[in-house]
Structure formats: C-alpha cells, structure tokens
Amino acid sequence: MTDNNLDLPFWEGFRVWNFDRRDDGTWISLVPTDTAPMICSGCEQSCSQVHETYWRTIRDMPMLGDSVWLQVNLRRLRCDSCGTRTERVKWLDRHARITQRLAQFVGLWCEKLPVAHVCKLSGLHWETVRKIDRQRLEGKLAELPDAQPIRLVMDEFALFKGHRYATVVLDADTRRVLWVGEGRSREAIRVFFEWLGPARCADIQAVAMDMNTAFDLEVQLHCPNARVVYDLFHVIAKYGREVIDRVRVDEANRLKGDLPMRRVVKRARWLLLRNRSNVPADQQPKLDELLAANEALMTVYIMKASLKELWQAASAWDWRDAWRAWLKMAHDSNIESLQRFAKKLKSYWRGILARVRWPMHTGQLEGINNRIKVMKRMAYGYRDSAFFFLKIKAAYPGNP
Template sequence: MDTAAGCDAAGLARIVFAGLSPLVVEEVTDEGEWILVRGRTTGQAVLCPDCGAATARVHGYHERTVSDVCVDARRVLLVVRMRRLVCPTYGCRLTFREQVPGVLERYQRRTMRLAGQVGAVARELAGRGAARLLSELGIRLSRHTTVRALLRVPVARLPVPRVLGVDDFALRRRHRYATVLIDAETRRRVDVLPDRSADTLEAWLREHPGVQVVCRDGSGAYAEAVRRALPDAVQVADRWHLWSNLGKAVTKEVAAHSACWAKASLPQDGPRAQTTLQRWHQIHDLLQQRVGLLECARRLNLSLNTVKRYARVPEPERLQRAPQYRPTLVDPYRDHLRQRRTDEPAVSVLRLFAEIKDQGYQGSVNLLYRYITQGRVEGDRPSISPRRLARLMLTHPDNLTDKQRTTRDDLTATCPEMIDLAELIRSFAGLLRPQDGNSERLDQWITATRAANLPCLHSLSRGLDQDRDAVHAAVTLPYHNGGTEGVNTKTKRIMRQMHGRAGFTLLRHRILLS
C-alpha cells in the first residue's frame, strides 16, 4: 500500500513538474507557505561555452536557488545542484558552470516558464496592475520588477512590409506626438518613432528599404519624407480622412446657407426666440446709424463678443438653433398628448400620465411634467442646427428614417447651392469604393466643385488637387490606413494604463508587443 502510494506521488510529481524534465527531481517538500523542490543535473558531458569542447570532468559543485511557477497558489522554490566543469582545451578558460537550457538562464532568479508568465501578465498590465495580479497568483514582485521583466520580453523583428501604414498619435496632446508604423496588409506593428517629423520618417525608410506602398493621412511631413526617401513608392491617402475633410467643409457650407434652408422649417416662437430676434434688430439698427460695436455693447448692456456675433449674421434666421433636447421616453406619445391638450386644454398631467401608461409608457410622472413645461408637446418641428443637417446629408439614405429623409430632402431643396451640395456629396461617396474608373470620376468631381458656388468646397478641392496622386491611389487601390487607426485606439488604452508615468521606451515596447 505504501509502495503504490509512493509510485503515485512520484508520478504526480513528474506531471506537476514536467517543465523541469531536463533536471533530476530528487525531493519535493511541503514547507507550509511554499514548496521546496530539490534537483540536480543529469551528469552528462557539457560543451565549453568558448571553445565548444565536450567535458564531464567535475571541478566542484554548488547550489542555485530560483523560483518556479506556483502550485496551489503557493510559491515553489527550486534548489538545483550544479556542477563546475573543467575545460579540456589548453589555453581556454579553466572552469565554467554548466547551464540548463530551457529551464535556467545565467544570472536569473526565476525559471524560464515563470519568467514567461510574468512577462505575459506585464505585457498586458505593465507595472502596478501586473504586480497586483501576480500577487493574487502567488508571485510577489514589485512594480519595478514587472517593468524590467516586460522590457526583457523580446520584440520580434518583422521583415520590411511591402505596404506600410503611417500615422501619428499624441504623447501629450498639442505638444508631443509620435509615429506608429504597421504592415497595412497583416496589421502587425513594425516600429514606433519618437516624433512625427519628416526627417525621422525619412531616416527610417532609408534604413529599411523595400517599402512599395505607403498609406498615410493628409500630413505634409509624411508625404515629404516618402517623396525624399522613396520617390518610386505609391502614396495612398486615407479614405476616412477624405470623408472627414468633406464633412467639415459641408458643415461650413450648410451654416453659410442657413438663411435659405432655415426658412423652410417653422421658426421658433418661444421667449428665447423672441429675445434673439429683438436683440438682432436692436444691434443692426444701431449699426445702420454708424454706432461702433463697443458703443453698441455699452448701450445694450451686452458683451462685445455677443455684439460681434450678432453683427456678423445678416439675417435673424441664421441665429436659430435646435433645442438641446435628448430623446426621452415621452417622445413616442407626443402626438397623443398634443391631440388631448388641443381637445381638452384643462386636462391634468396625472390624467395624461394614466392614459399613456396604458399605452405602454414606462417613464415617471416627473419626466412627463418636465416634457410638458418645456413646451415640447405643442411646439412645432424645431429648426434644425447646421451640424445636424450636415449629418443628415452625409449619412447613407438607407440608414435614415422616413422622417429624417423627408427633412433632409425638404431642406436641401431650398436653394440651388444646397441642391448642388447634396449632389456633390452623393457623387463623392461613390468614389470611396475603390475601382478602376474612379480616377476620371474624381477629376470630374473636382471640376464640378470648382464650377459650383460653394466656396468652402473650393478649399477642399484645392487640397485634393495638391495631393492628387495620393488621392487617385486612394480611390483606385484597395489599401487604406484603417489598421493604423486601430493600433492608435489600442495605444490610447495602453497610455491610460500607464497614466503618463513611463517613458517612451516602455510605451514603444508595449505597442510592439500588443
């Protein structure tokens, strides 16, 4: 019975400590808070690290104590009896200590598999977070030790990619920026540069020849670096940035034509709208009498910036803004509430609350009170803001509701410029699906934009013309910079974990390992 139990214990030890198979495990002792494992080397001949001669001549013995992976959430200490061997080659070193590849490394206090676990946790959580998690697993290390273990994790050196993605990210917003380089085809990190200057990127491209296609945003510094280092490389502008630039220009153009489309929507007639209209007339009456802006501010008891804002607007309709109301649970019952208050003006709020409660309303009575007192029941369709209208124009029609589509069509048909703007948006959206004929269609779009009376889009067309080759490649080739933007999103998570305490070296290491 004892012999069988002993065999089972020996077999269990071989299973639990299978990672120590290059050693001969002699004894496993339970010390309470930790487990002590004693072992020795196999006694085979070892090659000299200098001359490579095999030797088994022992000069002496010594013990080496290291930590191994935890068992049952308890520390494991490994005490290994090592040999000091004599080199047989005359003139070589006299003695040397044998090593155990795959288990122990020179000067290390942890086994290879324990170091791998520590590095894996530190790669995801870095300093304090990794130290706390490792402590729960039975591995007690300081945050400084986990950072050093992270920096010892090797970074795989990838071959120079054929398609390179380049983008910048903020180390300190509006002050310091860095550049991340990825393989745009496999989306694997290639390198991280400490700034976003043209000289730094040019030096990297010259040291790593082989790049044929570079995906970038509209940065002039990156374009100049690629032009100087790789004159034959194809530069591809990022399509997302092209659409984003169009969205900014459209928002400005919609705001400039607010006097046209604002008349198509029913104006606001609340107290705030009346005050705005009255103030606009007061300021413009004084300006027609050649009263200065500062004097207008003094007479009307307004700030100078407010007077300037009203003076810049030629018509009061442009000052209309949509109320900043968020969607509420009352919105689906607005028509019923309006009809009931029209038929019976004295109906109580509690009565209305009971009626819509029977129809499925799940909100509170206080929410209904606020909804009614804000005038959202009787109010007609509010005037839409320029940003909201621009968003409707830039959204795919299939993603709009029938009401949103009707609102967009009604407001864009108010003047010829808005009609031209809507048509240019539709034609530009078709260019964002790369195909062979898009190059000619892009030239036609730029020509049509310049012919239209849309000054804000003229500046966009000039920017596209200055970077014409990269834009043509963006609308005809399948490459894009989406993978680089995804890496930047993960980089922000890494920087939030590090809380700005670590330097660029550690940040670069974590980005390349992630």
C-alpha cells in the same frame, strides 16, 4: 524540516535538502543529486572538476497561494575549453533569478493581461515582469522572417494627451506592423525608411496615407517607384471639417433673425456629416427639409457625394472627367470655403488618381489603431513608449 532523500521532478538534477515555511512564503533548499551530470554552461560539455559551490536565491511558481523561494546550491566548474564556468541547469537560465517555468507563466499571462495584474498573479516586482515580457516580445519578433513589403499603409494615433502622436507603418499585403515610432514629422518617420534600406525602399510600389505632407515627402524621397494613394475617409473627414462645418456656422450666423431655423441649422452637424445611407429613417425627413430650405447646405452636401465618386472611377479617363466636373462645380458654387478646399485639393490630385491603379485605403490600420487604444486603456497607459511599440508589433506579426 530536513529531508535528505526527497527527490522531485520539478527541479531536474537537484533534490530537496531543506523545507521551511516563513511569513513571506515557502523556502526550499536544493542540492545537486549524486547522479546529476556536471555540464558546462558555455560549451555544454561534461566536466569532472568543481571549482567551487555557492548558493543562489531563485523565485519559482507560487504554490497553494504561497510565494516559493528556492535556495539552490550551484557549482562553478573547471572546464577544459571555457575555463571556470557555472554549470548548466535545464530549468534555470544563466544568471537568472527566476525559473524558466515562472518566466513562461509570466510571459503567457502578459499576452492577455496588463503588467500590473501579472505582478499580482506572480508576486513579482513590476520591473521584473516587464523585463520578462520585453524579452518574450523581442524573441517573438526576432523569429519573424525579414519583411519584404510591396505596399504600405501609414497612419498616426494619439500616444499621449496634448497632441502627442505616434506613427504606424503596416504591410498592406501581410497585415504585419513593420514599424511604430513616436512623432509624425519627416524626421520622425525617416527612421523607418532608413531601417527599410534603399533596396527594399525601391521595391515599394504604393503607399496609402491621409493627406499628411510629411508622409508624402518622405515617401517621394526614399521610395522612387512608389505611388502615394490618399485615403477617402481622411479626405471626406477634412471636407466635413473645412467645408460643411464652416458653411453650417456661416448659415447659422446669417439666420440670426430666424431663431427656429437657426437652431435647426446649428444642431444639424452630425446629420450633415453622415452619408445619406447611414441616416436613420426617422431623421430622413429632417435632413430633406433642411437641405430643401438652405441652398448652400444642399450644395456642399451634394458636392460631398460627388467627391466620393472620384474614388470609384473605373479608369483614369473616367476619373479625369469626374475630377474636372467636380472642380468646375466647386468654382461655380460661389461658396468660399468650398472654393478654398477645391484649390487646396488640386495639389493632391495624383494621390487621388492613384486609387484607380491601387485600390488601397487606411481602413486596415484604423482597425489596428482601435486595438491600440484598447491596449492603452487596459494598461492605464505605458510609461515606456519603446515597450508599448514592441507590444503593438508583436500583436500584429502578419499573416503567414
């Protein structure tokens, strides 16, 4: 169909010259209107001379379930300042093969849906959608102010199966994800501190983390004024694995002659790892009976509660008294795994004491890590880690 007088507001400066329905969608030919000004795409000044005209095929928003293809007659202008340049079109970016309207539509839905789903909605190729989304994410991050963190939180999350991890760094005050990188070694996280630079590193006062030696050493190397703060949750989780689990297995092996009691001890793992306040009411008698019948399990269970109190000390002096008392009880317990854990914990005392001055934890980042897992499940994983990391940073731009 041909109509030389059809002028629509969708494509400013152009009119419909031809309209055709095909198997692969709707094809619309556009030509410049006689009144449309010719503007240089370089200097954005008005031009009067046309060097040549050419056709470009462009995708636009689907209409009534049909893909829309535009064949646009564009002009290359002779600009006094820029030389030969393509004319500026308000609804089309330079060199673009899709309209700004379609790009905005794709970007909007990429905030809520996986790339594969947006492909079905828009009819665009996966790589095209990902490119649009990447440009949107990079633009969003570029608009953020320069980060000036004072306190940091560092943690890791599983990137792929097979013990492959990534590290996340969070501004503890603004909740902005500053950096995400693959790996958890010193070499992997050193990139963050190099990006932060010596001046901003010197401003860091405290960093919350688990007992990851790589994190600790890099903070000491790059942030001379920072105190490392060890997270209670990770220490208690380590205590559960290395002490409570070990004692439970040892006691189960010792009770080979008492099969009913051995079965109770073997099945009590989650009961022993829980805080007493979180134990269901119907399980409380079972826990009390188990602890009363086994002295070793009673000891390590009580020592776990005492260990948590180190993070509740009101002053450094209170902490020192509680720390010395805990170490002495661990030494006098004659439980090998507990003594071994206490000996290992001695070298981390500064990071535990720092909690008195800096009441920080990695709980903020644990919540973000859970959101990251949801993002991975929604997208059925990401082939491109850098693109995934952009998604994470854009999802947590921080509080104003």
